[in-house]
Amino acid sequence: MKNVKNNRQRQINDIVSIVKLSSLLLIGIIFCKEFAENGSLILYSTHSYYTLSVLFVPLLILILIYCGWSFSTKNSYEDIPNKIEISLFIVLFSLVTFICGVNQSEYKLLFLFIIITTTIQSGMKQGFIVSGVSSIIVLSMDILMQPNAVINVNFENDLILAGVFILTAWPLGFYVKVEGEHIKKLEELINxxxxxxxxxxxxxxxxxxxxxxxxxxxxxxxxxxxxxxxxxxxxxxxxxxxxxxxxxxxxxxxxxxxxxxxxxxxxxxxxxxxxxxxxxxxxxxxxxxxxxxxxxxxxxxxxxxxxxxxxxxxxxxxxxxxxxxxxxxxxxxxxxxxxxxxxxxxxxxxxxxTSILDEIKKNIDEKDIELVASIKTLISVINAKDKYTYGHIERVVVYSRMMVEKLKLNEKDSKILIYGAYMHDIGKINISKDILLKKMKLTDLEWEELKQHPENGVEIIKSVESLQDIIPLILSHHERYDGNGYPNNLKGEEIPYLARVLTVIDSFDAMTSNRPYNNRKTYEEGILEIEQCIGTQFDPEIARIFIEVIKSNEGVSFYESIKMNEMKI
Incomplete structure (x- = not known):
């Protein structure tokens, strides 16, 4: 609808420009006729060349300037330039009227050109103003030329002309207004x-x-x-x-x-x-x-x-x-x-x-930026396959930020934990959607396929030199403190410290989120399960610290947590 409206306005402006250009050409014809009738234009005379130079060269230049300006601006009229243009035309028409007989001039009707074009282009209000100004100019000439006349015939006749000016602007302006309201209504229906x-x-x-x-x-x-x-x-x-x-x-x-x-x-x-x-x-x-x-x-x-x-x-x-x-x-x-x-x-x-990727890009080698962007694309693919994974990644990042603050990790370890949280499930790109979204218990074969995602994740990022430090987190975030995890059955402190932190975070969010194969637990139930698995699945010290973090931050929004725990990394 907007294009249609612009095209319509452009067409109207083209028509108006042609009308104004025609009025300028008409003025040229009037001058030729006027001076020819007065015997001023004698062929080949010096005086005729002088008259042509004084009158018609400026007029020709004015016509050329108007043509260039009007069409080079693609008719995108603005308020101030449009008012200047209207004023110039009124002055020009007044000059023609003055030169060609003043109060007795038969060219007073020229003002209708600018009254009509202004009303079409700018509406009833501007049309009334221009018709009023034009009427005042015409009537003023009548009074000035016959100030002491008992009966000023020209003034009486031009009162009728002034009425014609007003009546031209009124119905035409009303039509423009009605059409504008109709277009506005159509715009509302469409938009x-x-x-x-x-x-x-x-x-x-x-x-x-x-x-x-x-x-x-x-x-x-x-x-x-x-x-x-x-x-x-x-x-x-x-x-x-x-x-x-x-x-x-x-x-x-x-x-x-x-x-x-x-x-x-x-x-x-x-x-x-x-x-x-x-x-x-x-x-x-x-x-x-x-x-x-x-x-x-x-x-x-x-x-x-x-x-x-x-x-x-x-x-x-x-x-x-x-x-x-x-x-x-x-x-x-x-x-x-x-x-x-x-x-x-x-x-x-x-x-x-918030984008973890933006943080990562600021802190990796320039040669690895394209690879990291490709990793983001892979994560987007995983999100499309499994909306749970999307929410899970975001929440794990939030919890990791909270743990960074609580554990008072240095800048390097903070980056590793947060970036690891962002990419820890990237290996799921190779897991079929049927397995990720299966609501029933996985078969042994399906379970074995799902357990490969840590190693798949390592394969994806191992070529990015700047991300080598997060490989242990991706590989070991499913290891258990008692040695019964996967993929390498690591035990206790054999599991990298930050991977043990990520294990607690990852498991808690899995418990407290809706997943295809189980109903979510409440925060209280999740905390209870963390406590029950201390020493078996989770590092005791890390698990207790995490419980403190959850209790102190429950109910805080993601945005608020970022503002409170944001690290300069």
Missing amino acids: VDGLTELYNHRYFYDTLLEKIKIGKRDDKPVSMIFIDIDYFKQYNDTHGHQKGDYILKKIGGIIKSAVRKDDIAARYGGEEFAIVLPNTDEGQAMDIAEKLRKEIEVTYFEGEENQPGGKITASIGVSIYPDKAKNDIELIKSADDALYRAKFFNKNRVEAY
């Missing part, structure tokens, strides 16, 4: 979601690209918020799609009332919403997102008592350009990643996008 009255998916994409371009030009940030209604399918299944539409419409209203004037709120699809926030940093976006989350949580929705937790809630992800995304596609993806993180962290929360 606005009929249910929520927010913008639709297509308009969201078009506007996002435009805001990114403006942000790049002005060196300003552009933030994005993704919102997803928690357990919406369950609500739909319980109450029906009509009630589901009621939820969508009501939340759409909450979003619409919360966004600022320049923000773009849209229904992204299904139960997802998106907001583009120009000139907004991450902190401001997080505040707006948290305000929205709370507003949705405290609002009463019919039937919400049957939802988990007895409330309708929303999970929200936040990202920002250019700090965390280089273009519009990356901004959408990063905000979506943050949303997934919020969904995996028990929902009803706000999370900001």
Whole structure:
């Protein structure tokens, strides 16, 4: 619709430019006629050449300048240049009228050219102004030329002409206004979601690209918020799609009332919403997102008592350009990643996008950057195969950051633990989707295949020289303290220290997350199981420290934990 509107405006501007150009040519004809009739243009006379030079050379230059300006700018008129152009035409038409008889001139109708073109191009208000100015000029000439006349015939006649000027601008302006309102209505039908009255998916994409371009030009940030209604399918299944539409419409209203004037709120699809926030940093976006989350949580929705937790809630992800995304596609993806993180962290929360890969890139050799980018692609493939793995990796990274702080690890070991947490399951790329998502107990053959993922992971990263230090974590994160783990049956302190830390973290998250083959445990049940496995599966000292970390950080969001535990690595 935007392209159609631009094309229409371009066509109108082309027509207007041609009309104005024609009026300039008409002025040239008028001058020729006027001076020819007065005998001023005698062929080959010196005086005729002088007259031509004085009158027609500037006019020709004016015509050429107007042609060049009008069409080289692709008719993208701005307010001030357009007003200057209108003023110049009024002055020119006034000059023609003055030279060709002043109050008795038959060329006063020339003002209709600028009245019509201005009204078409700028609307009724500008048309009235130009018609009013034109009328004042014409009537002033009548009064100035016959100041003491008892009956000023020219003035009386030109009052009718002034009425014609006004009446030309009025209906034409009214038509332009009606057409503009009609186009605006069509735009709303095309760009606005009929249910929520927010913008639709297509308009969201078009506007996002435009805001990114403006942000790049002005060196300003552009933030994005993704919102997803928690357990919406369950609500739909319980109450029906009509009630589901009621939820969508009501939340759409909450979003619409919360966004600022320049923000773009849209229904992204299904139960997802998106907001583009120009000139907004991450902190401001997080505040707006948290305000929205709370507003949705405290609002009463019919039937919400049957939802988990007895409330309708929303999970929200936040990202920002250019700090965390280089273009519009990356901004959408990063905000979506943050949303997934919020969904995996028990929902009803706000999370900001963070990328471990960005940290890794800052701290590895330049020659290895492409290899690390390839590793990220592999992890994305794993995420697509198994959404549990995605959430698991993110949570294990969070717990690792917390342990870095608690254990007071040095800078090198901090990097190794966090990077190892990010890549510890990369070997699952070679495990079939059927095994990863199987809800029943694995067969012996399937179990043996799954147990190969630590060694597969080592094979993938061993060529990256900068990541050699994390190989022991990838290889040994399934070893047990009692020696009954895999792949090498290491025991006690034979297992690398950071691998023992990662084992506790990895196991706890596996217990407290929904997986295809078992139901999640509560944090309390997970802590209890860690305690029961001290000395058998887990290093006793590390396990006890981890329990302290979990108890002290329970309920803290991912974003908050990053801000509190972020290391300069």
